[in-house]
Amino acid sequence: MRKLSYEQAASEALMEEFRRDEKTIHLSTDIPLDLRQEFGEARIRQTPISESSFVGAAIGLAGSGFRPVVNVRMATFGFVAMDQFVNQAAKITYMFGGQARFPIVYRMTVGASKSFAAQHSISPYSMYMNVPGLKIILPATPYDMKGLLKTAIRDNNPVISFEHMALDVMEGEVPEGEYTIPFGQAVIRKEGNDVTVVALAKMVHETLAVAEEMEKEGISLEIIDPRTLNPFDRETVKASVVKTGRLIVVDEACITCGVAAEITALVVEDDRIFKCLKSSPKRVCGLDVPIPYSPPMEKYALPDRENIKAAVREVMM
Amino acid sequence: MTISEKKLVDMYQIMLTIRRFEERMVIDYHSGAIPGIVHSYIGQEAVATGVCTNLRLDDCIISNHRGHGHCIAKGADLNRMMAEIYGRKTGYCKGKGGSMHIADFGIGMLGANGIVAAGLPIAAGAAVAAQLEGGDRVVVLFFGDGATNEGEFHEVMNLASIWKLPLIFACENNLYSVNTPVKYATGLQHVSERATGGYSIPSFVVDGNDVVDVYETTEKAVAGVRAGEGPVFLEFMTYRWRGHFEAPGMPDLRPVEEIEAWKKKCPLLRFEGVLLEEGIVTKRTLEEINARVMQRIEDAVGYALASPLPAPEDALEDVFSS
Numbered sequence: 001m002r003k004l005s006y007e008q009a010a011s012e013a014l015m016e017e018f019r020r021d022e023k024t025i026h027l028s029t030d031i032p033l034d035l036r037q038e039f040g041e042a043r044i045r046q047t048p049i050s051e052s053s054f055v056g057a058a059i060g061l062a063g064s065g066f067r068p069v070v071n072v073r074m075a076t077f078g079f080v081a082m083d084q085f086v087n088q089a090a091k092i093t094y095m096f097g098g099q100a101r102f103p104i105v106y107r108m109t110v111g112a113s114k115s116f117a118a119q120h121s122i123s124p125y126s127m128y129m130n131v132p133g134l135k136i137i138l139p140a141t142p143y144d145m146k147g148l149l150k151t152a153i154r155d156n157n158p159v160i161s162f163e164h165m166a167l168d169v170m171e172g173e174v175p176e177g178e179y180t181i182p183f184g185q186a187v188i189r190k191e192g193n194d195v196t197v198v199a200l201a202k203m204v205h206e207t208l209a210v211a212e213e214m215e216k217e218g219i220s221l222e223i224i225d226p227r228t229l230n231p232f233d234r235e236t237v238k239a240s241v242v243k244t245g246r247l248i249v250v251d252e253a254c255i256t257c258g259v260a261a262e263i264t265a266l267v268v269e270d271d272r273i274f275k276c277l278k279s280s281p282k283r284v285c286g287l288d289v290p291i292p293y294s295p296p297m298e299k300y301a302l303p304d305r306e307n308i309k310a311a312v313r314e315v316m317m
Numbered sequence: 318m319t320i321s322e323k324k325l326v327d328m329y330q331i332m333l334t335i336r337r338f339e340e341r342m343v344i345d346y347h348s349g350a351i352p353g354i355v356h357s358y359i360g361q362e363a364v365a366t367g368v369c370t371n372l373r374l375d376d377c378i379i380s381n382h383r384g385h386g387h388c389i390a391k392g393a394d395l396n397r398m399m400a401e402i403y404g405r406k407t408g409y410c411k412g413k414g415g416s417m418h419i420a421d422f423g424i425g426m427l428g429a430n431g432i433v434a435a436g437l438p439i440a441a442g443a444a445v446a447a448q449l450e451g452g453d454r455v456v457v458l459f460f461g462d463g464a465t466n467e468g469e470f471h472e473v474m475n476l477a478s479i480w481k482l483p484l485i486f487a488c489e490n491n492l493y494s495v496n497t498p499v500k501y502a503t504g505l506q507h508v509s510e511r512a513t514g515g516y517s518i519p520s521f522v523v524d525g526n527d528v529v530d531v532y533e534t535t536e537k538a539v540a541g542v543r544a545g546e547g548p549v550f551l552e553f554m555t556y557r558w559r560g561h562f563e564a565p566g567m568p569d570l571r572p573v574e575e576i577e578a579w580k581k582k583c584p585l586l587r588f589e590g591v592l593l594e595e596g597i598v599t600k601r602t603l604e605e606i607n608a609r610v611m612q613r614i615e616d617a618v619g620y621a622l623a624s625p626l627p628a629p630e631d632a633l634e635d636v637f638s639s
Contacts, residue, residue: 025445025449042448042449043449045445047476048472048475048476048479050472050475050476052438052468052469052472053437053438053441053469053472053473053475053476054438054476055438056435056437056438056439056441056442056469057438057439057441057442057445057476058442059438059439059442060379060427060438060439060440060441060442060443060444060445060446061442061443061445061446062442063422063427063428063439063442063443064377064427064442064443064446064447065446066446066449068442083432083435084435084438087431087432087435088430088432088435088439092428093635093636093637093638094413094635094636095410095413095414095418095420095428096409096410096413096414096418096420096422096428097408097409097410097411097412097413097414097635098411098634098635098638099409099410099420099421099422099423100420100422101638102638132636133636133637135637156637156638156639157637157638
């Protein structure tokens with residue numbers, strides 16, 4: 001099968017969907033040249049650096065029958081427009097009693113590892129997950145990027161696509177031809193019997209690498225990539241924990257009030273599953289510090305393979 | 318005056334409807350029949366009326382926390398408005414929005430917004446939509462002087478200017494953001510100076526208590542915007558008679574003499590005077606209109622009271638669209 005990078009897969013998704021639906025419109029400070037060439041200035045619109053106004057303008061466009069895709073670039077810039085995300089995009093369908101639809105895709109890069117320092121490195125998806133009314137996707141492979149982004153563009157609600165900065169050049173198999181990936185369906189990246197590991201974004205790949213090493217120690221990991229955080233596929237995670245009796249969640253966002261805490265709670269508060277547990281669940285997450293600049297400190301602040309291995313050994317004790 | 322007699326009488330009826338609607342709402346709020354908080358539009362009726370009378374059904378407006386007047390002037394259904402304010406299932410938003418979030422997308426009322434200036438970017442998006450469609454629809458954005466100190470105000474003025482959006486900025490300068498005087502908060506005589514000086518958007522200062530002036534200035538503005546000339550900024554000088562919102566015990570810090578002086582400039586009485594003087598209506602006609610309006614308000618309250626409250630679990634619906 002042909003291979004595309006994460007970024008190329010995103011471009012292909014946009015190109016296909018913009019051809020498919022003439023109501024799509026793109027807003028961003030940096031214009032995607034391929035889209036601009038084919039669809040022109042009016043639809044592929046360059047914006048000033050005015051996050052609040054272009055995040056909000058997408059709402060007005062959507063409420064008027066268009067299907068905007070907004071590239072906010074880094075998730076840290078998204079905070080500038082927080083009122084438009086939280087008070088407007090997330091609530092407007094509900095507040096108005098469902099009388100209008102707001103199909104919008106907001107794309108933002110998340111993560112760290114490139115020495116971009118604190119104001120250009122963050123993984124804030126749990127903040128958005130705490131706001132009802134926003135769908136959230138978190139593609140970890142080029143295949144998922146294309147399929148999830150296409151579904152997001154066709155969805156009739158505001159969808160935030162969190163895309164990891166370190167995966168942009170990662171290549172993976174992407175079939176020719178049409179496909180989409182439904183929201184709320186986790187994928188089991190690797191089947192196993194001893195420990196369920198739910199891993200997010202870039203950590204999916206780190207955990208897969210760890211799994212090979214653990215096999216040599218005779219420990220078999222089952223690795224689940226939720227792919228979408230809202231809706232979240234509880235059933236796949238629960239079924240896996242019933243089988244393994246052990247749960248680890250790996251996420252590079254800082255640990256406090258993170259998605260890892262939410263996933264752990266979802267599993268543990270289910271009495272049926274609680275009784276199956278052979279050890280207490282573990283979170284392997286980033287430290288509670290702003291992401292530092294200098295490489296040794298940045299590396300220390302983020303979870304790595306050693307942290308994952310340590311957690312696996314701990315739950316196996 | 319080139320406005321037809323019929324249109325003048327229609328405008329009078331709209332202004333009176335807004336006034337009577339708000340008077341009733343205030344009474345019902347203080348009696349405890351209406352939950353939450355409400356912001357009265359009394360005193361500013363000429364602005365919504367004179368602006369919206371220039372609009373077609375397919376033109377859009379975006380409103381703010383003080384939005385009932387804008388809704389009524391754009392043609393919203395009084396029953397569904399009142400039912401929403403009463404928190405009933407039959408309200409415009411099924412009781413999920415209340416006074417501050419009434420919307421009727423079917424008539425181009427794209428929603429009232431409870432966050433100061435937050436409706437501006439949304440209106441800009443609606444204007445981009447109108448521009449992309451290629452017709453001559455316009456979008457009108459209602460906001461107060463208080464919104465002109467928010468960052469989004471400046472961002473959207475810039476966007477409207479560089480993209481030549483079919484957008485009319487309808488600023489209701491009622492001299493105060495809550496209790497803060499506009500002169501203190503902006504350092505300006507007129508906030509429209511920002512539009513022209515900062516963003517090359519033509520601006521006009523209008524007597525917002527003179528519905529004829531509001532209508533005629535907006536008429537010219539709408540014609541220009543429909544012709545593709547880009548955004549216009551209209552600053553309507555007006556005054557709200559009541560406090561920022563209906564809050565028992567919250568002091569209104571504005572000078573009493575100032576409030577009384579503005580009440581003497583009542584837009585409704587002033588317009589009545591014009592209509593009588595020009596021989597367009599008789600006192601008797603005005604009385605008949607008042608009786609009809611009062612009946613409609615009574616009917617709206619009756620509709621609200623006869624409507625069921627939402628079931629508690631209705632709270633789970635409409636988080637997402639299908």
